[in-house]
Amino acid sequence: MLEAVVQGWLVSTSLILAIGAQNAFVLRQGLRQEHVAAVVAVCALSDAVLIAAGVAGFGAASKALPWLGAALRWGGVAFLLVYGALRFRAAQRGGEALAPAEGQGARLGQVLTTCLILTWANPHVYLDTLALIGSISAQYAPRELAFGIGAATGSLTFFGALGFGARALAPLFARPQAWVVLEIVVGGTMWMIAAGLAFGG
Numbered sequence: 001m002l003e004a005v006v007q008g009w010l011v012s013t014s015l016i017l018a019i020g021a022q023n024a025f026v027l028r029q030g031l032r033q034e035h036v037a038a039v040v041a042v043c044a045l046s047d048a049v050l051i052a053a054g055v056a057g058f059g060a061a062s063k064a065l066p067w068l069g070a071a072l073r074w075g076g077v078a079f080l081l082v083y084g085a086l087r088f089r090a091a092q093r094g095g096e097a098l099a100p101a102e103g104q105g106a107r108l109g110q111v112l113t114t115c116l117i118l119t120w121a122n123p124h125v126y127l128d129t130l131a132l133i134g135s136i137s138a139q140y141a142p143r144e145l146a147f148g149i150g151a152a153t154g155s156l157t158f159f160g161a162l163g164f165g166a167r168a169l170a171p172l173f174a175r176p177q178a179w180v181v182l183e184i185v186v187g188g189t190m191w192m193i194a195a196g197l198a199f200g201g
Contacts, residue, residue, distance in 0.1 A: 004143040008150025011136055012051070013158055016128070021080055021193055022118045024186045026159055030166025031173050031182065035111045040156075040163040042112055046119045047129060047155035054134025055148035077194045079121050083114075084190030091183035094176065123197060 016023070022043060029039045119125060137147040172178055 005150035012154030050129035087187030
């Protein structure tokens with residue numbers, strides 16, 4: 001059982017390790033020290049739900065609904081383009097608008113809505129959790145549950161480290177110019193992911 005838990009943790013962590021829209025958002029919130037615990041919780045719980053669905057065998061949904069993949073793909077492209085444009089606009093406004101200690105800050109509802117969209121409108125999350133983790137868990141029968149628990153734990157530890165660990169970079173991001181660069185990097189990441197979804201097939 002321990003082997004299944006460890007393998008689940010490793011598989012989950014390796015899949016979400018790559019920089020993506022969700023990870024960039026968690027990093028940004030961590031640097032701003034704004035609703036970090038709530039964002040980490042939403043990301044980890046969302047992954048846990050999807051991992052549970054994948055382990056339970058619901059990965060066949062894409063086969064039963066042939067249009068689902070395309071709908072998720074182009075919906076994700078549209079959202080990522082808009083969100084990336086908003087990040088470029090924020091960078092254009094300059095450092096003062098991006099300073100984490102200044103201004104009113106985003107409301108919890110606004111932050112969580114963005115986090116949920118970045119999570120659930122991302123087609124890759126379904127491929128990673130429902131298809132890949134779901135299919136790999138079958139190799140550990142009858143210990144699929146242990147594998148799923150390990151995978152969900154890997155997601156929680158990753159997002160927790162990303163969100164709360166970002167505080168170590170806070171001194172660097174006390175400089176307004178650093179926030180401008182971060183917004184440009186995040187915006188560019190969103191657009192690159194959108195391009196990959198649109199032209200990657």
